[in-house]
Amino acid sequence: xxxxxxxxxxxxxxxxxxxxxxxxxxxxxxxxxxxxxxxxxxxxxxxxxxxxxxxxxxxxxxxxxxxxxxxxxxxxxxxxxxxxxxxxxxxxxxxxxxxxxxxxxxxxxxxxxxxxxxxxxxxxxxx
Numbered sequence: 501x502x503x504x505x506x507x508x509x510x511x512x513x514x515x516x517x518x519x520x521x522x523x524x525x526x527x528x529x530x531x532x533x534x535x536x537x538x539x540x541x542x543x544x545x546x547x548x549x550x551x552x553x554x555x556x557x558x559x560x561x562x563x564x565x566x567x568x569x570x571x572x573x574x575x576x577x578x579x580x581x582x583x584x585x586x587x588x589x590x591x592x593x594x595x596x597x598x599x600x601x602x603x604x605x606x607x608x609x610x611x612x613x614x615x616x617x618x619x620x621x622x623x624x625x626x627x
Contacts, residue, residue, distance in 0.1 A: 518576035
């Protein structure tokens with residue numbers, strides 16, 4: 501991701517924002533398996549780079565809504581391409597059954613991390 505001016509935590513957040521177009525920060529916190537302390541720092545970096553916009557949530561003055569900029573869309577597409585290449589490379593050596601096992605194990609681990617930090621965990625595949 502260094503080739504496209506993103507560090508590891510920034511990439512997944514930017515891709516998620518690009519998918520949603522406009523999303524509450526609380527939703528981001530619950531949808532990506534990083535500690536919530538990363539969220540504000542990463543979002544601020546993405547704003548500084550001009551990839552996203554951040555505004556106060558009109559429904560909750562304590563919260564924020566983020567949306568992607570045109571430049572952010574372009575960078576997000578490049579990031580998704582990098583992720584896809586890595587995914588294809590790594591999954592080329594495992595079976596579908598093994599991939600399902602990995603997915604299940606990762607969900608359990610993310611759930612445990614969220615539980616440890618006292619955060620809500622939303623399993624988007626099972627909601």
